[in-house]
Amino acid sequence: MVARPDLLDGLRASLAGEASPRRYWLAYSGGLDSRVLLELLLALRRQQPDFPDLHIIHIHHGLQAEADAWAQHCQQLCDALQLPCEVRRVQLDSHGVGVEAAARQARYQVFEQLLCEGDVLLQAHHLDDQCETLMLRLLRGAGPEGLAAMPRRRPLGRGQLLRPLLGVSRAQLLACAREWGLRWQEDPSNADVCFDRNYLRAEVMPRLERRWPAYRRSLERAALLQARAASLLDEYFEQDLQPLLCGGGLVIDDLLALPPSRQLALLHYYLRSRWQLNLEQAQLHSFAEQFLSARRDAAPVFCVGPWRFYRYRGRLFGEAVELHTRSHSEPLSWDLSAPLPLPQGRLSAHRGGHFVPAGPLTVRFRCGGERCQLAGESHSRSLKKLLQEWGVPPLRRQRLPLLYCGERLAAVADMAICEGFYTPASEMGWQLSWRDAAGR
Structure with missing residues (x-):
């Protein structure tokens, strides 16, 4: 089969931005998107003798009756293509976050553990995924950082995450898959409109397309502008934050010396940039109340996700809860x-x-x-x-x-x-x- 030049050139350009990766990992679900990305990577590898090693990672969530068959399909395909493949089973803890969020958290925990220095994880998210993500975050009242939707690349664990198809529509991928005669797995849960993303995909986005056929590019541009605004804000926040850091902690009195609006914004940036915590406004206000409004002799403790935060000698510290069991x-x-x-x-x-x-x-x-x-x-x-x-x-x-x-x-x-x-x-x-x- 012959890979379409437009998609192959786009993929080549996206990968060229990475500094000599040691190894690529493809997050492979068996669905349409990752199947097409795999085929494009194989085509590129045939053209480039020095193409980095390509490995496959499949996450077995255990949420569907077909999950075992999907994992087996993935392994069989990799065997036929002579590609190294890892299938990782995960246990979901959906208490308080929902199944979708728990599955995502479990996936990324595996990815972070998997990547070594110089590794790049490739994900097959495409333009329609990006538009849906922007709409979901808009409906949840997100700010610039959230409305930037999914970044094309970002650090992940000891390596990097890259989404090289983020500017490609699902229709383009589907046309390629049919042209090439590819087979892929369909997740039946994608048809369940009880899930917010599926509802947008099935009910809302088709109506947007009928009224505004070019809505995808418009939303893509909006996300890019929000990403630029968020990056500029982060530069200002980082300048404000640096003088407040001392001995691995955040000096609370120095934070309190700022206007209240800047206190919350800077605290939110500190938790997001240093701890990968993006708290909802209610959580953020509760966090601030415990550490910024408490008496000086108080010893507040706030646990969120895997982290525990506490105050010591006027400084805010945090650490992983599990560290106390390691020695x-x-x-x-x-x-x-x-x-x-x-x-x-x-x-x-x-x-x-x-x-x-x-x-x-x-x-x-x-x-x-x-x-x-x-x-x-x-x-x-x-x-x-x-x-x-x-x-x-x-x-x-x-x-x-x-x-x-x-x-x-x-x-x-x-x-x-x-x-x-x-x-x-x-x-x-x-x-x-x-x-x-x-x-x-």
Whole structure:
């Protein structure tokens, strides 16, 4: 079969924007959209000898009686095409969010875990999907960021997400699939107008098309303009936010010094940009009331999604709830040459610092009673008291990696170097870097 030049050129242009990806993952449902995108990718791969490795990921939601057959179809197709394929089953937790939202959340959790550095996840969302998303968000009263609808590309986990067909209509994809004689799976739930998106697709969009045949391009342009406006606002918000961040937390008094309207807007941006939380207005007001209006001696805690937020010494902190169940009881050997991933975060080192180990290093975590003699000091002090002086929140102290040489404490994460392990000549030592899994 011969791929249509317009679609192939568009796909080539979209992929050209990525900086030498190590591997492509195609999110493959078995439906029309992902089937056509797969065929286009195969055509492009035949033309480009240096085309990156292509892998398939299929999410088994278990929501339909046909779900097993869809997964089997996907695997059989990949076997025939000699493509690596992963089928991942997910468990949905729809409490309080609905089935559609729970399925989406489960999918993206898999995608984030799957992607490595240099990986790009390709999704087959098209122009009709984009228009439906814009309409749904408009009906929910979204602002510029929401009305920007789906971005063509964005970071996802350790990789990137790309939607190369976002400017292509479903009618174009259907015409291609029929021309090429492709087979695909139809999800019967797509006909259920109880779901908002399906209702728009079946009842509203056809009427819009009869009255305004070019509505898709108009809505596409509107989403693009909203995306530009949202990006400009984010630049201003980021400038305002930076001076408010200190020691991994948000300084509440500095936030309160701003006009009330800017307080809420900046808090909303902070939660969205640092924690991927896009709270509804009612939730945002409740959040602000707990942390901005509470007494100074109060200790408010707010849990939303996988995150828990709390206040400590006038700063707002957040972290994943599951971090409290993760720990290492045994020392871990580390030679500084490569980053050390930990459930609590990521420890790394590079040349050009003041830390000089004296023998093999091990990484441990607090168990109580540790003492630290800071470089340049003549006596040791309780590590607990030092952490209090440094303003480290109690919930984060247990996660700080402690570097030992033998039984001697050599460094406290990237916060302090102990006596005997410090060199004033930075070209001779190492610079430690600790990225707390809760840090944003």
